[in-house]
Amino acid sequence: MINFNVIATASQCKESVIVIIDYQAGNLTSVVRSLKALGVEGKVTRDPAVVAGATRVIFPGVGAAGKAMATLRELGLDQALRRSFARGVPILGICLGAQIILEHSEENQAACLGLLPGRTRALMPAEGLKVPHMGWNQVRFLRKHQVFKNLSAGAEYYFVHSYYPAPAQASMVLGVTDHGGEFPSAIGWRNLVATQFHPEKSGRFGLTILENFLAWDGADVE
């Protein structure tokens, strides 16, 4: 079921350096393995100099916003990410990496990276629903985007989170998910795209998203 078309894509751009940012926020093994299944070697790094040379950046992470931001600052990765974003490098945020790209998080009342305007908010448990929101859920895509093409209607994606990203501009919300009300689960602006769910744990549709990201030139929503 894995689509290996991306191998051709990767070999076309020989100088591509795909960097996975390691800031001690969870296990990156599954991201690395997913890329490997797509025929691509990701470079796991915490070195801002390596990030500076990246042609594509994956910014994953699980854990608490406060500690994550402290670690990013300590390692100098906050500035490295801001520079990558400014340079137009395609960036994919995943889970915590979709949250701390905003300006602020309700979790630990943390000041965040501010790549996108907006805040990360807490999921409010509705009657009979549990938080963390853990498991498979659908995404209702609101806008066309190169990273979210070739996905089947009714496809579901794997979530594990208690907070969600709320960008300031409605146009930055690319998809929403229902868990006692709809929240933004796919967001993006310019050369940045981010998912609250884990594409690396979301079966073949998740792999399709990663494959799309690897082929994306960083252009904004259509």
Add this chain to the structure above:
Amino acid sequence: MLSKRIIPCLDVRDGRTTKGIKFKNNVDIGDPVAMARHYYEAGADELVFYDITASSNRRNILIDVVRRVAAEIFIPFSVGGGIRNLSDMREVLLAGAEKVSVNTAAILEPALITAGAQAFGSQCVVLGMDVKRVTPSAAIPSGYEMVIHGGRTPMGIDALWWAKEAVRLGAGEICLNSIDADGTQAGYELTLTRMISEAVPIPVIASGGAGAPEHLHQVLTQGRADAALIASMVHYDTYTIADIKDYLARRRIPVRLVW
């Protein structure tokens, strides 16, 4: 809407998959990596690997199996059995598991739950509970007691109390196994599942007793479970995961139908 998860459980011993009846008379039914791949393609929402030799015999779980499984499937899977300390947890997670399940060690040393949650995040730490029905008493007011060693050793700990305590300590999910129902294929322990699921804010995976799709329907509705563990009913090809999901979807249970 969040889907209810259908989770095949693979018992592993000496690197091979087995399924026991009440943890006895284990039958070898295959290669765990091939089975993982099969269930991934057949629509499993998650997988659970349980090293059944680990607790009793102090064997290390098979990291090699975890690593090979992680290279083959792109859905979450957890690994349990014989996880004794942080370094065991780290090894399993770095080998590619999404979650690690602690059971006996968490009862003997509850601080392990907190340490694991702090080191890896609550979402990685599943509390495995093996529970046996007993006559309610002052020590066991809920009438459900924690047991270890595959049911051989009662711990004198109330299951309802322990579930809440584990949440306080940082567990992110509970895998609730009824020793009474396990291996019977006669249905899940609905009373126990509902009691625990309603008492904790974290997801509860019901385990033990699945023999037919209606059992999953019962435990996901009456039992209020967030997910259902299955074994024999799919290991022996009695049902496919698609059969089960189709049955549930027709009864308006949200399940993942496209994979």
